Amino acid sequence: SAVISQKPSRDICQRGTSLTIQCQVDSQVTMMFWYRQQPGQSLTLIATANQGSEATYESGFVIDKFPISRPNLTFSTLTVSNMSPEDSSIYLCSVAGAGNNYGYTFGSGTRLTVV
Amino acid sequence: AQSVAQPEDQVNVAEGNPLTVKCTYSVSGNPYLFWYVQYPNRGLQFLLKYITGDNLVKGSYGFEAEFNKSQTSFHLKKPSALVSDSALYFCAGGPDNFNKFYFGSGTKLNVKP
Numbered sequence: 001s002a003v004i005s006q007k008p009s010r011d012i013c014q015r016g017t018s019l020t021i022q023c024q025v026d027s028q029v030t031m032m033f034w035y036r037q038q039p040g041q042s043l044t045l046i047a048t049a050n051q052g053s054e055a056t057y058e059s060g061f062v063i064d065k066f067p068i069s070r071p072n073l074t075f076s077t078l079t080v081s082n083m084s085p086e087d088s089s090i091y092l093c094s095v096a097g098a099g100n101n102y103g104y105t106f107g108s109g110t111r112l113t114v115v
Numbered sequence: 116a117q118s119v120a121q122p123e124d125q126v127n128v129a130e131g132n133p134l135t136v137k138c139t140y141s142v143s144g145n146p147y148l149f150w151y152v153q154y155p156n157r158g159l160q161f162l163l164k165y166i167t168g169d170n171l172v173k174g175s176y177g178f179e180a181e182f183n184k185s186q187t188s189f190h191l192k193k194p195s196a197l198v199s200d201s202a203l204y205f206c207a208g209g210p211d212n213f214n215k216f217y218f219g220s221g222t223k224l225n226v227k228p
Contacts, residue, residue, distance in 0.1 A: 006158075033216070042205065043159075043218045092158060096216075104149065104207070104216055108158035 002027050002095050006107030013083055013114050020079045021110045023093035028073035030096075033104070034066070037090040046091075049076045083114045117142050119208045121219035128196045128226055136191040136222045138180075138206030148189040148208040150180055153221075159205065165189060166211075176200070196226045 003026040013019050023032065034046040046066055047055040055068040069077045080087050092109045120139045128134045140146055150162040163174025170182040180191045189206060206219040 042220045045216070094216075105161065106151075106159040111156070 002029060002105045004093060004095060004105055004107040006093055006110060008110055009108060010111040011113070013112065015084050015114055017083055018079055018081045019083065019112060020077050021091055021093070023076045023078070023107055025074045025095055030073070032070065032076045033094040033096070034068065034076075034078045035092045035094060035106075037092065037109070039089070043092065046078070080112065083112075085114045088112055088114045117210070117215065117217060119148075119206050119217045119219040121204075121206050121222045123222050124220070125223045125225065128224070130198050130226050130228050131195050134191075134193050134196040134200070134224065134226070136204050136206075136224060138189045138191065138219055140187050140189060140206075140208045142208050142217070143210050145211045146208050147211055148180075148182065148206070150174065150178070150189075150191050151205045151207060153203040153205065155202075162191070162204075196224075198226050198228055200224060201226045 005024045007022050011019055032049045035043040036046055037043050045058050046061045047057045047068055049055045049068045049070040051070045051073050057063060065081055067079045078091060090109045090111050093107045094104045096104055118141050122137055126136055148165045151159040152162055153159050162178050163172050163180055165172045165182045171179060173179045178191060178193050180189050182189050201224055204222050204224055207216055209216040
């Protein structure tokens, strides 16, 4: 399965600022996903990022708040904009394999604290 | 609506006893089902998956899960629990068209010595 490098692993940010999270995959993948895990909760899909097209956002998430880039088949970024304490979460990127290797591999996550 | 459910917020078991963490699903078509484990301050680790084939799937760390189509369940099991198994477990699944992937709410497993 794919190996994902996600950074930063954690950060403490001031409210009103923005943070960009990077996700690098060791192989080319078509679909990349960004998730949020709020404290004590399950994972919620933010958006699906496909190379060469606009990201597809889930209900409750908008591009102005969470802009996503997908410049090639191995890399994506998620920006958390104009942060507030409510944005304090773990953010994870994920990729989907295909065929017999199907499964979702996750990055180690970015633990964001907004103060 | 498609979903994956974990009916138990927490499961407590004594070390050495068998453990079961429950998961049910509502996914269209042929479901792809997964179990992940999350240790404190760590990312998600893949345990096992069901795509097709044998209903009993064996995974990492001695865990296994049984796919039951009639009961739409995919319970995680281990014959003998270890204290080190204490963690947060997530069931997840989606349809075989790769479009969506749904997570259960998570079950905290506590294994006591």
